[in-house]
Amino acid sequence: MTTRHPDREAADGSADEVGRGRDATPRRTLIGSEMPWSALPRDVSELLSESLPEVVEEIVSRIPQEVPEYSRPLEGEFGTAVRRGVEIALGRLFVDLPGRDEPALMPDTRAVYRQIGVGEARTGRSLEALLSAYRLGARVTFRAVSAITDRVGLEPRLMLPLGESIFVYIDEISAASIEGFTEEQSRQVGERDRRRESLLRRMLAGNLPEVEARRLAGRAGWPIPARLVAVVLPSEDGEGLRAALGDDALISGRTGEVVILLRAPESSAERDRLATKLGGRPAWVGPVRPWDKAEESYRAATVAAASPALARDGAGVRWVDDNLTAIALHADPLVMAALAARCLEPMSQLRPEQRDRLAETLLVWLKHRGERGRIAQELHVHPQTVGYRLGQLRDVFADDLDDADRRFELELVLRAGHRPAPD
Structure with a gap:
């Protein structure tokens, strides 16, 4: 076979044929190539394909040993998905691609790795765990292929495009999984935000039965506090609020205003911390109320925010409880x-x-x-x-x-x- 070491294949062809396929097609150069597998002879596939099952087994066995997030046995649907992903990757890389000027992933194979990313996001594992498993697979594959090429007599000079092919291919499947992971995370965040906004609106509408409130809060991932406050501020000042307040707050961008529900501060220090998080925004904080009276806190804050007589440039955070007389005087x-x-x-x-x-x-x-x-x-x-x-x-x-x-x-x-x- 022409891709074997010349010392072992001197009888099969002259030196200028080394590194070509049986059809004597010239080997592509790696210089400037974005697809290093195109520089490999086609018969590399024949040399490596028989050994791929053992590489699959080694990768599958090493993942739970070296990546803590996957320390459980690779069984059931999860184990099947891991094994399938490894088999598809090695088959595509060492059987389909050598000698061909094709992208790493076709639409169907790309979909496999996107879905792996989606699945990892749904399980709650970190993206870094998945990428660590991919990097491990690349290292194991490179070492295994090095041993195989030495055993079957593949020319040493072909190790460069083989190694580059492995790591470029891993980059491609990583990118596909990252895309699936981030899109699923965005979908989950968007769905959670919609559920949280729905919960906020139901609470502000009043007459929300406790059983229904607890059900909606569970779906929204927001533990309902016993006592809360509503915060109202202009919509143009709402940028960055989610990052500043975190998951402890329900936030809704209603027409012309931003409304926030969050646990009532229990001390002056907590009031100061809330004001700091609001970052000098012109916000009105309603009076403390039980969770099922959230609309009362919201209504009081809205009355204060709607009064032109109470509007002051640079006023920052103000508390309804500290301004009740002024609010009453300017309510209508x-x-x-x-x-x-x-x-x-x-x-x-x-x-x-x-x-x-x-x-x-x-x-x-x-x-x-x-x-x-x-x-x-x-x-x-x-x-x-x-x-x-x-x-x-x-x-x-x-x-x-x-x-x-x-x-x-x-x-x-x-x-x-x-x-x-x-x-």
């Missing part, structure tokens, strides 16, 4: 504006400077329950000036200042930032 701007128009209407005939001065005095008077000394101190005026202004206010409001309900309404609208408008 139209209602508060209507109340302010009615309560402050008596001041509409005053001059602008007088309106502002008396409105300020009225608010401080209401806050301090008429204590002139404290009023004068806050306004930085003489107590007699306070008396003079109060006289003007009584001329404007008459008996309304003696009515507890009217005083309450006046304080509400003034604390909400409303001031008398001109007539």
Whole structure:
């Protein structure tokens, strides 16, 4: 056979025929070739094919010994899949490809290794375990082929393209498995995210039975905390939140806003850590509620986030519980504006400077329950000036200042930032 060592085959052909097939087809050069097997003579297949079963057995036996993730016996469907993958690889590499200008993997063989990657992702093993098994297979194959070529008398110079073929082929099947693995992981992540978003929406809708909630949470991979908070922030500030908060949070990108559900912080240190994870984003954190009242925390945070009067540049994370009065005052701007128009209407005939001065005095008077000394101190005026202004206010409001309900309404609208408008 022409690919044997020349010393052993001198009677079969001249030196210039060494390394050619029986049809004397010139051997392809490796220089610039992306397919090193094309440089091998076709009769390499005949020399190696009979020994391939022993190489398969050695690889299959070594994998559980040297790759910890595969330490269990290669039995059942798993063992069958491993053996089939090894047999296909060696058959393709040493029987089909030598002397042919073909890609490493045809569509059907590529599908085999893609599916191996998919299967590994589904079992939860790491991609590195699979690639380690492939590298082991390449080492074992190279050593075995070296021994076989020496035994059958294959020319030493053919070891270079044989070795390169083995490692290029392993790269190809690794790439196919990586593709299957990553696509399956992406599919799993996408499916989990869809399940988590569905769970979040069901919780915010309310009236979710506990049995159903636990079932949905199990499918979504999210243990429902006993007490939680809802966080609301603008959709444009949602980038990177999943990475920052991790799997502990349910996150949904709703229209115009991002909504998050997560376990309620139990200390000021945990509140600070949450604020750090949110990274200065303008977020409102709702009040702590039991898991089955998540919609209440969400609704309170939404009311706060929707109020233009509470919007502040660079405000960062704010907590509804720390701003309840301000939120209540600004919960419905139209209602508060209507109340302010009615309560402050008596001041509409005053001059602008007088309106502002008396409105300020009225608010401080209401806050301090008429204590002139404290009023004068806050306004930085003489107590007699306070008396003079109060006289003007009584001329404007008459008996309304003696009515507890009217005083309450006046304080509400003034604390909400409303001031008398001109007539």
